[in-house]
């Protein structure tokens with residue numbers, strides 16, 4: 001154990017690229033810690049005992065946080081060893097740390113609970129996790145660990161199909177492969193990763209990092225079939241004939257539209273389309289890349305979640321003036337604090353308490369303005385604890401030549417139309433073992449929750465993998481006894 | 483990766499690719515499509531399996547060389563090469579019911595998509611007449627149609643000097659509408675089906691409407707994923723917003739908002755032109 005240290009109240013900052021520079025490209029904004037800075041931050045951690053540490057409780061997959069942070073300090077004289085030991089601790093619970101370290105809303109999870117917050121800044125757990133994963137990847141330490149792990153896997157001789165290669169499916173696949181199952185992922189798009197690939201932009205989560213995290217799964221023996229749309233290319237029924245169990249991690253990919261006149265005018269994108277063009281298809285590199293995207297001089301983004309921030313900041317990088325229009329107030333914004341701050345630094349304007357009622361077009365069918373109704377908050381709160389709002393009957397019209405709708409998504413219709421699959425409010429229903437109404441078919445992530453978070457999807461994937469393991473163990477033993 | 487087993491130029495600008503894609507061949511139904519990405523920096527474009535062999539695991543795609551992607555495919559892909567991605571089958575099958583006498587109209591390259599549907603309709607006991615309207619050198623699949631349906635009509639025309647795409651498309655619309663009017667006036671049909679450029683489909687629809695005959699139109703809005711997750715392909719049908727890739731691509735022509743569709747497919751025209759120009763420049767080594 002590390003020796004007692006004096007309390008360091010202030011967080012070691014992570015370097016960031018200045019706003020004036022970064023709005024001209026899609027390269028990562030936050031540059032992360034170096035080993036020296038990481039150790040300095042790690043030293044601030046009080047090393048609360050694992051059975052008490054509130055940060056662990058706040059993490060949806062219960063990473064042993066003081067455990068991995070402690071390794072950085074313990075082996076500070078041998079950076080490679082320090083990172084290897086820390087990564088081992090993280091991998092026990094989380095197979096995509098370079099991703100979660102970047103995109104988790106730590107302020108609402110592990111960091112929210114950190115006791116250091118009582119005397120100073122909370123420990124920067126997310127950036128430390130990210131550091132461990134990045135350093136390991138750059139030095140090939142993750143490969144080394146995998147190389148040690150793979151030969152120890154004992155083959156079970158049973159097959160599992162996973163639908164969707166987002167965080168839920170990837171995590172379930174990884175866990176099941178480690179347990180010795182023969183795992184195949186069916187992915188509709190041409191790249192695995194789900195929202196990590198098509199939704200979250202390069203400047204927050206470089207695609208090369210997602211690709212390398214997925215490559216590790218391949219090395220664990222996971223097969224990935226892209227271009228396979230379950231419900232079209234193959235049905236769940238057919239999968240059940242070939243596989244011993246199925247996991248659905250198909251996410252919540254269907255965009256919600258606003259039911260207002262003019263919604264189909266040219267220049268109105270759903271955030272999903274806009275971000276897919278920009279991220280997955282790399283339209284920001286047009287015409288070097290073939291997929292086009294059109295960003296006008298003035299862009300209005302409707303909504304205030306992570307998706308809205310990502311769409312707004314992406315549009316900004318095309319040189320547009322960008323306004324985020326939200327029907328509630330600043331305190332109700334659901335995006336991560338870090339991203340809202342980044343958006344503001346990048347010069348994105350926020351307009352609160354306005355709700356679109358009409359999209360106005362020019363004579364060529366292109367959008368030219370959005371008419372909003374002004375809203376006001378009530379004292380009452382809704383089920384999610386947000387203030388209720390009502391229209392005031394007053395209107396305001398804002399001109400724009402591009403509009404991006406980011407008001408949320410529904411689960412994918414191709415999957416939820418499966419006969420016999422119980423669905424409520426568009427979400428797949430599962431029991432306490434993550435099993436759906438079809439025996440042998442499990443589900444998790446946004447497909448059961450609606451739009452949630454990466455780490456919750458991963459937590460579901462892990463839990464489902466455990467449940468599938470139990471289910472298949474019984475099946476296997478049943479066969480052996482028969 | 484999906485291997486190209488055969489590649490052939492059927493007519494000017496019409497390239498046929500026979501591609502190994504067992505996952506699509508096993509399932510595809512007339513009216514469904516695939517999304518193809520041919521190059522690492524390429525875009526995803528929707529194309530239609532025209533023929534397939536479920537056992538041998540191949541599908542035939544026929545592209546009309548229109549812009550950068552279809553031209554790059556024509557120039558750069560050889561038999562034995564592979565196409566990076568072929569996703570599908572996507573969309574809903576066309577209605578294959580017993581309608582009676584059917585007129586199936588392929589406007590320009592739309593004829594390739596008419597083929598599997600017309601053939602299935604004939605096999606289902608319909609008396610199918612197919613009509614292909616296109617510039618004269620672009621008559622394709624004549625023998626295949628003649629073999630598969632009751633009657634195949636090719637309505638060709640000469641491209642006049644100085645005509646560009648705009649004039650050609652206008653001529654297709656004009657000729658298509660005229661020929662359909664003639665057929666519907668002289669004979670009784672129970673069902674009309676069209677595939678082709680939105681403007682030309684609308685022109686044909688305006689004629690069919692006068693006769694009050696049920697009409698099914700396969701729409702071509704711009705698509706990205708083809709699986710219902712982006713809404714790029716949205717169209718207004720019967721006053722409701724529909725996603726053509728999962729609710730279509732075929733719809734009741736009487737319910738389609740044609741003008742909106744025509745606006746939407748033209749949204750990227752300037753960028754498409756630019757992509758093509760840059761590509762042509764690079765071919766010239768500039």
Ligand SMILES: Cc1cc2nc3c(=O)[nH]c(=O)nc-3n(C[C@H](O)[C@H](O)[C@H](O)COP(=O)(O)OP(=O)(O)OC[C@H]3O[C@@H](n4cnc5c(N)ncnc54)[C@H](O)[C@@H]3O)c2cc1C
Nearest residue numbers: 164166167168188194195230251306445446452453454457
């Ligand atoms: C723009 C954006 C930004 C976000 N930012 C954050 C953030 O900063 N932090 C955070 O924690 N969360 C964020 N989220 C939410 C988070 O990304 C999701 O909660 C998470 O990705 C859900 O994971 P999943 O595996 O359930 O689904 P997804 O990531 O949606 O993956 C589902 C996969 O299934 C595939 N699929 C769908 N249907 C089929 C089918 N029929 N057959 C085969 N494959 C299919 C899809 O193509 C996709 O690859 C963001 C979401 C968006 C859209």
Ligand SMILES: Cc1cc2nc3c(=O)[nH]c(=O)nc-3n(C[C@H](O)[C@H](O)[C@H](O)COP(=O)(O)OP(=O)(O)OC[C@H]3O[C@@H](n4cnc5c(N)ncnc54)[C@H](O)[C@@H]3O)c2cc1C
Nearest residue numbers: 527528529530545546549550551552702703704705747754
């Ligand atoms: C369901 C469906 C099935 C289709 N089947 C066939 C087929 O079998 N054979 C065939 O030749 N064509 C087919 N098309 C049209 C085909 O997708 C376009 O020809 C192709 O995308 C053009 O790409 P390009 O880069 O060569 O031309 P571009 O320069 O990109 O475009 C030329 C024209 O094609 C249209 N277009 C461009 N991109 C798309 C897109 N992603 N989706 C739809 N239209 C687009 C535009 O309206 C544009 O005016 C189909 C379209 C749909 C929607």
Ligand code: SF4
Nearest residue numbers: 045046048055114115
């Ligand atoms: S709560 Fe904070 S101080 Fe305590 S172990 Fe966790 S990160 Fe360290």
Ligand code: FES
Nearest residue numbers: 708710712713727
């Ligand atoms: S193409 Fe994206 S929803 Fe249809």
